[in-house]
Amino acid sequence: MRAGPHDIGPPHDVGAPPDALPEDRRVLARGFGHGKVILLGEHAVVYDQPALAAGLSLGVWADVTDGTGHLTAPDWRLHGRAGDATPLGQALSAILRRLDVADVDVRIGGELPARSGLGSSAAIAMAVARAVAQARGRDPEAALAAATDAEVIFHGTPSGIDLAAAASGQIGLFQRGAGWRPVAVPQSMTLCVGLSGLQRDTHAQVGAVARLRQRTPQVESILVALGEVALGGKRAVEQGDVDELGRLFDVAHGLLAALRVSSLELDTLVHHARAAGAVGAKLTGAGGGGAVIALAPGHERDVLSRWAAAGFTGFLARIGSTRQDAGPLEQGASK
Ligand code: PMV
Numbered sequence: 001m002r003a004g005p006h007d008i009g010p011p012h013d014v015g016a017p018p019d020a021l022p023e024d025r026r027v028l029a030r031g032f033g034h035g036k037v038i039l040l041g042e043h044a045v046v047y048d049q050p051a052l053a054a055g056l057s058l059g060v061w062a063d064v065t066d067g068t069g070h071l072t073a074p075d076w077r078l079h080g081r082a083g084d085a086t087p088l089g090q091a092l093s094a095i096l097r098r099l100d101v102a103d104v105d106v107r108i109g110g111e112l113p114a115r116s117g118l119g120s121s122a123a124i125a126m127a128v129a130r131a132v133a134q135a136r137g138r139d140p141e142a143a144l145a146a147a148t149d150a151e152v153i154f155h156g157t158p159s160g161i162d163l164a165a166a167a168s169g170q171i172g173l174f175q176r177g178a179g180w181r182p183v184a185v186p187q188s189m190t191l192c193v194g195l196s197g198l199q200r201d202t203h204a205q206v207g208a209v210a211r212l213r214q215r216t217p218q219v220e221s222i223l224v225a226l227g228e229v230a231l232g233g234k235r236a237v238e239q240g241d242v243d244e245l246g247r248l249f250d251v252a253h254g255l256l257a258a259l260r261v262s263s264l265e266l267d268t269l270v271h272h273a274r275a276a277g278a279v280g281a282k283l284t285g286a287g288g289g290g291a292v293i294a295l296a297p298g299h300e301r302d303v304l305s306r307w308a309a310a311g312f313t314g315f316l317a318r319i320g321s322t323r324q325d326a327g328p329l330e331q332g333a334s335k
Contacts, residue, residue: 025065025066025067025105026065026066027063027064027065028064028065028066028104028134028135029063029064029130029131029132029134029135030061030062030063030064030131031061031062031064031126031127031128031129031130031131031132031133031134031143032059032060032061032062032126032127032130033059033060033062033122033123033124033125033126033127033128033130033147033166033167034055034056034057034058034059034119034123034126034165034166034167034168034169035055035056035058035059035060035112035118035119035120035123035166036053036054036055036056036118036119036122036123036161036162036165036166037053037054037056037117037118037191037193037284037285037291037293037317037319038051038052038053038117038161038284038285039052039053039054039171039230039233039237039245039249039284039293039319040052040226040229040230040233040248040249040252040282041053041174041226041227041229041230041233041252042226042256042284042285042286042287043205043206043209043223043226043256043259043261043286043287044223044224044226044227044230045159045161045174045175045176046159046206046209046210047213047220047223048175048176048177049175049223049224049226049227049230050173050174050175050227050230050231050234051161051173051174051175051227051230052171052172052173052174052183052230052233052234052237053161053164053165053171053172053174054165054170054171054172054191054319054320055165055166055168055169055170055171055319056112056118056119056169056317056319057169057317057318057321058110058111058112058118058315058317059110059111059112059123059127059166059169060108060109060110060112060120060123060124060126060127061108061109061110061127062106062107062108062124062127062128062130062131062132063106063107063108063131064104064105064106064131064132064134064135065104065105065106065107066103066104066105067103067104067105067106068102068103068105069081069082069083069092069093069096069102069103069104069105070082070105070106071088071089071092071105071106071107071108071128072105072106072107072108073088073107073108073109074107074109075109076109080092082096082102087153087154090153091124091125091128091149091150091153091154092106092128092150094146094149094150094152094153095125095128095129095132095146095147095149095150096132097149098129098142098145098146098149099129099132099133099136099138099142099143099146100138101132101135101136101138104132104135104136106128106131106132108124108127108128110123110124110127113195113291113313115199115200115289115290116195116196116199116200116285116289116290116291117200117202117284117285117286117287117290117291118193118285118290118291119162119165119166121151121154121155121162122147122151122154122158122162122163122165122166123166124150124154125146125147125148125150125151125154125163125166126143126144126147126163126166126167128147128150129143129144129146129147129150130143130147132146133146144163144167147163147166147167148160148163151163155202156203159174159176160174160176160179160180161174161180164179164180165180168180168182170182170183170185170320171183171185171237171319171320173230173231173234183234183237183238184238185237185238185240185320185321186238186239186240187240187320188318188319188320188321189237189242189245189295189318189319189320190295190297190300190316190317190318190319191293191294191295191316191317191318191319192273192278192281192293192294192295192296192300192303192304192307192314192315192316193284193291193292193293193314193315193316193317194269194272194273194291194292194293194294194303194307194312194313194314195290195291195312195313195314196263196265196266196269196289196290196291196292196312197265197289197312197313198263198265198288198289198290199289199290200285200286200287200288200289200290201286201288201289202285202286204288205261205286205287205288206286208260208261209259209260209261212259212260219259222255222258222259225255226252226255226256229248229251229252229255230252232244232248233245233248236248237320242279242295242297243279245280245295246278246279246280246281246294246295247279247280248280249280249281249282249293249294249295250274250280250281250282252282253270253281253282253283256282256283256287261283261286261287261288262283262287263287263288263289265289265312266283266287266289266290266292268310268312269281269292269307269310269312270282270283270292270294272303272306272307272310272312273292273294273296273303273306273307274294275306276296276299276302276303276305276306277296277298277299277302277303278294278295278296278299278303279295279296279297280294280295281293281294281295282294300316304316
């Protein structure tokens with residue numbers, strides 16, 4: 001899984017990537033930003049309902065060296081420079097401005113698939129801001145503010161859920177106004193993540209739901225129900241009740257389909273997961289394209305195999321655990 005985080009735009013050529021970034025330059029600090037999945041409550045969270053999200057142990061790392069404001073992602077063939085017109089360059093400018101730093105270069109990498117609703121842009125913003133802050137002795141609050149500035153450049157008006165999950169890596173309940181509240185988890189869970197292969201467009205999906213809600217007032221009760229399902233999911237997580245969480249995934253997928261944010265590919269992935277033994281499956285994030293998640297205790301490999309047989313890529317992610325104890329779990333299931 002080596003897709004670049006094209007949330008931040010196509011590969012850019014803004015001049016030769018610097019010989020100015022020799023591999024052997026001393027790394028002053030490394031920052032990490034987690035990817036995320038929304039477990040329950042996407043779209044409803046836009047209308048002030050609670051949403052349940054989890055940081056992934058997969059994410060983005062950033063190494064900082066002395067330098068002159070370059071940002072490179074060699075694996076993704078991306079390069080930006082503070083002050084240039086690329087999203088990457090502008091995001092770096094925003095971070096450096098907020099942290100009052102000018103004399104660094106940043107190299108980033110990671111394994112989050114692109115435009116899948118897995119929070120790659122927030123993970124980049126968090127990793128870079130953390131690394132620069134650490135290298136130059138700025139505090140974590142300043143790093144979060146800097147990451148927020150960068151995420152606004154990537155996404156316009158982010159709800160904040162991605163950054164909160166990118167920072168925490170844990171499971172949390174997010175609500176506008178209240179922000180991120182960590183959820184206590186008795187045991188970590190293994191999540192199957194299936195990629196539709198279609199990029200999702202958050203802006204378009206959020207806009208379509210807004211229009212549907214305006215035209216059809218009954219849609220409001222679906223959004224309220226999604227919020228209630230998210231609260232039920234929080235209780236299930238706290239009790240370590242994977243079966244109940246799975247059932248709530250199924251309910252949420254039905255409600256999201258009623259909002260018309262599912263697609264043939266997402267429905268297909270969900271049905272394959274259930275047929276392979278999942279206790280529940282749903283789309284995650286804005287929908288249209290992007291990813292689905294499934295809970296399938298004891299049948300995780302069956303789900304990945306079934307998705308692979310149908311031509312979809314998937315991987316396993318542990319949620320509700322620290323990066324250290326999640327290490328070797330993520331594995332792609334190639335076609
Ligand atoms: O961008 P995604 O795929 O992670 O989805 C965002 C979740 C929404 O609820 C649809 C929008 C939002 O701002 O919370």
